[in-house]
Amino acid sequence: DTTGDFKLSLLSFVRKLSESNPQIDRDLGWTANSDPCRDRWRGIACNKNLNSVKSIVIESLQLDGSIDGNLLSQVCNSSSLAVLSIKDNALEGGVPPEIGACSGLTHVYLADNRLSGSIPSSLPNLKNLKRLDISNNKFSGELPWNMSAISGLMTFLAGDNNLTGRIPNFALNGFDKFDVSFNQFSGPVPQDSEKFPISSFAGNPGLCGKPLEECRSPDLLLPPPPLPPPPTTNPKSSKISTKEVFMVIGYVLFGIVVVFLVFIFLKKRKKNKHSGELSEKVSSEISRRSAIPSHSEYSISSSAHSIAGVSTSLVVLRKDKIRELKFEELLRAPAELLGKGRFGSLYKVVIYGCAELAVKRIKDWTVSGEEFQKKIMRMDQARHPNVLPVTAFYCSKQEKLVVYEFQKNGSLFKLLHDNKEGRPLSWASRLNVAAGVSAGLAFMQRSLAVSSSAAGHGNLKSSNILFSSSMEPLISEYGLTALPTHRHQPNSDKASVAAAGEPFSTSADSYAFGIILLELLTGRPSHGFNLAQWVHSVVREEWTVEVFDRSLLGDSDIAQESMVRLLQVALQCMDSSPEVRPSMAQVAGTIAVMKEEERSVDGKA
Numbered sequence: 001d002t003t004g005d006f007k008l009s010l011l012s013f014v015r016k017l018s019e020s021n022p023q024i025d026r027d028l029g030w031t032a033n034s035d036p037c038r039d040r041w042r043g044i045a046c047n048k049n050l051n052s053v054k055s056i057v058i059e060s061l062q063l064d065g066s067i068d069g070n071l072l073s074q075v076c077n078s079s080s081l082a083v084l085s086i087k088d089n090a091l092e093g094g095v096p097p098e099i100g101a102c103s104g105l106t107h108v109y110l111a112d113n114r115l116s117g118s119i120p121s122s123l124p125n126l127k128n129l130k131r132l133d134i135s136n137n138k139f140s141g142e143l144p145w146n147m148s149a150i151s152g153l154m155t156f157l158a159g160d161n162n163l164t165g166r167i168p169n170f171a172l173n174g175f176d177k178f179d180v181s182f183n184q185f186s187g188p189v190p191q192d193s194e195k196f197p198i199s200s201f202a203g204n205p206g207l208c209g210k211p212l213e214e215c216r217s218p219d220l221l222l223p224p225p226p227l228p229p230p231p232t233t234n235p236k237s238s239k240i241s242t243k244e245v246f247m248v249i250g251y252v253l254f255g256i257v258v259v260f261l262v263f264i265f266l267k268k269r270k271k272n273k274h275s276g277e278l279s280e281k282v283s284s285e286i287s288r289r290s291a292i293p294s295h296s297e298y299s300i301s302s303s304a305h306s307i308a309g310v311s312t313s314l315v316v317l318r319k320d321k322i323r324e325l326k327f328e329e330l331l332r333a334p335a336e337l338l339g340k341g342r343f344g345s346l347y348k349v350v351i352y353g354c355a356e357l358a359v360k361r362i363k364d365w366t367v368s369g370e371e372f373q374k375k376i377m378r379m380d381q382a383r384h385p386n387v388l389p390v391t392a393f394y395c396s397k398q399e400k401l402v403v404y405e406f407q408k409n410g411s412l413f414k415l416l417h418d419n420k421e422g423r424p425l426s427w428a429s430r431l432n433v434a435a436g437v438s439a440g441l442a443f444m445q446r447s448l449a450v451s452s453s454a455a456g457h458g459n460l461k462s463s464n465i466l467f468s469s470s471m472e473p474l475i476s477e478y479g480l481t482a483l484p485t486h487r488h489q490p491n492s493d494k495a496s497v498a499a500a501g502e503p504f505s506t507s508a509d510s511y512a513f514g515i516i517l518l519e520l521l522t523g524r525p526s527h528g529f530n531l532a533q534w535v536h537s538v539v540r541e542e543w544t545v546e547v548f549d550r551s552l553l554g555d556s557d558i559a560q561e562s563m564v565r566l567l568q569v570a571l572q573c574m575d576s577s578p579e580v581r582p583s584m585a586q587v588a589g590t591i592a593v594m595k596e597e598e599r600s601v602d603g604k605a
């Protein structure tokens with residue numbers, strides 16, 4: 001039924017999903033006087049007879065409302081809804097228990113939202129469910145234990161949440177996709193888990209069993225060990241019966257056979273180890289200890305990559321920082337989620353109880369493993385004191401991780417815009433940041449231009465400028481997003497994206513650097529506030545001094561002169577024609593001279 005009440009329920013359902021845009025229904029072309037099926041409402045698919053809605057797919061629309069349980073059950077009751085996809089929005093709140101009434105659902109995609117609370121216990125009522133993706137949300141609590149009773153389930157993706165407790169005993173041999181990584185699950189993984197890569201379970205320090213390490217704690221072993229006969233005070237039972245004697249003999253003989261078989265197996269394996277190829281070594285190594293050997297043993301480009309689709313190495317580029325670190329150790333170390341950006345999630349990971357790392361888990365990168373490795377290696381060859389080097393990286397078909405050293409002093413964004421206790425940055429420090437960042441960018445662009453057409457940073461912004469222990473600026477994540485295959489634009493500020501031009505070009509870096517200069521000069525964030533437009537309008541009115549951060553205005557006349565000069569540089573960097581923008585080499589030269597002049601004036605003073 002696509003008429004009357006159903007239509008109203010559908011319209012109200014989508015309006016509830018979109019809190020800040022009450023006109024979402026109209027934007028989608030959903031109107032009360034048209035028909036969802038015959039008039040082909042955007043995101044709606046119907047059955048052949050065009051009298052019942054089969055699927056609702058409203059993805060990536062920045063919907064920021066919530067899922068209304070009543071409306072959802074009304075929609076389900078008068079349709080044959082099989083597919084519900086509302087992924088990649090900004091939805092909040094929980095999954096309502098009423099979802100259990102939508103018994104026709106086969107595909108449910110809720111990933112990449114801000115949904116929270118626990119998964120309702122009614123979810124296992126969806127007996128027809130085949131694919132469920134709830135990853136990258138804020139779900140917490142335990143999964144309903146009887147989720148494993150959904151017999152046709154083939155995909156369960158729940159990575160990047162805060163789910164706890166044991167993983168239900170899913171029959172994984174029937175699954176083609178399974179991921180519970182980066183939650184707080186504990187206890188043994190379900191049977192047949194080894195068919196999935198370690199990365200499907202990573203980031204859950206309490207999980208054990210293949211493909212992770214064996215479960216050590218006796219209460220985690222499955223099945224439980226047989227109980228000894230209960231102690232009894234009956235004197236008769238202290239006598240051993242003939243039946244019991246036979247049982248003991250049976251156990252002993254069984255034990256001898258097992259030991260003999262293990263001996264034969266080990267001998268055979270030893271022989272293979274000497275004569276086998278690298279691939280055999282790796283696969284036996286994987287199955288033997290489920291551990292991930294280091295780069296020196298097996299590199300990504302070796303056959304290790306093709307075995308069971310798992311790359312077996314964490315490539316450590318800076319051995320002075322984390323010698324001999326294994327991928328498995330990294331996965332098992334305590335991790336704290338620092339942020340979820342457009343290009344992936346960032347975790348702070350503590351290894352060996354002391355070394356702090358920042359691990360970027362790259363989202364949705366379609367680049368091949370080889371290309372990824374080449375790119376990182378190329379970056380690594382161009383080292384500059386103002387560019388944070390990659391400490392290590394890991395790459396498999398399913399997972400791409402880039403590891404940096406964690407910088408305790410935080411980012412430029414934090415220092416400028418979220419600096420609650422500290423003093424505001426002085427003009428000299430701001431000029432030092434401008435000089436360091438421009439020098440680092442100029443160097444990287446020059447070094448990479450030889451081998452790549454995309455030599456720019458690709459995602460330059462104040463949260464990607466970090467401070468070293470000596471408060472020197474460090475450009476982070478250089479080139480991580482700068483690949484021609486990447487689908488997204490690098491900057492989240494749409495106005496800037498449009499203005500900056502070709503995303504991974506060096507002229508886009510010039511534009512982004514201009515924004516950073518404006519942040520340094522005005523003390524205002526660019527996010528959610530069109531900084532460039534505001535500065536332009538103030539400068540046009542010749543109130544130039546008005547744009548500067550008030551905390552800088554007490555500085556000397558010389559400092560104020562150099563602020564005005566830096567403002568001019570910023571505006572040139574942001575010229576609407578990319579070809580007119582100065583190169584980073586020119587900008588770095590100008591700022592270095594300014595810094596030198598200030599230093600000599602300070603020296604004289």
Ligand SMILES: Nc1ncnc2c1ncn2[C@@H]1O[C@H](COP(=O)(O)OP(=O)(O)OP(=O)(O)O)[C@@H](O)[C@H]1O
Pocket residue numbers: 338339340341342343344345346358404405406407408410411459463464466476477
């Ligand atoms: N190596 C590091 N050490 C310390 N803090 C870091 C490090 N790398 C990033 N951060 C900080 O962690 C937070 C989250 O980083 P993340 O990269 O997820 O955010 P983002 O820059 O907004 O996203 P994206 O780079 O994907 O656009 C940011 O505040 C960033 O400044």
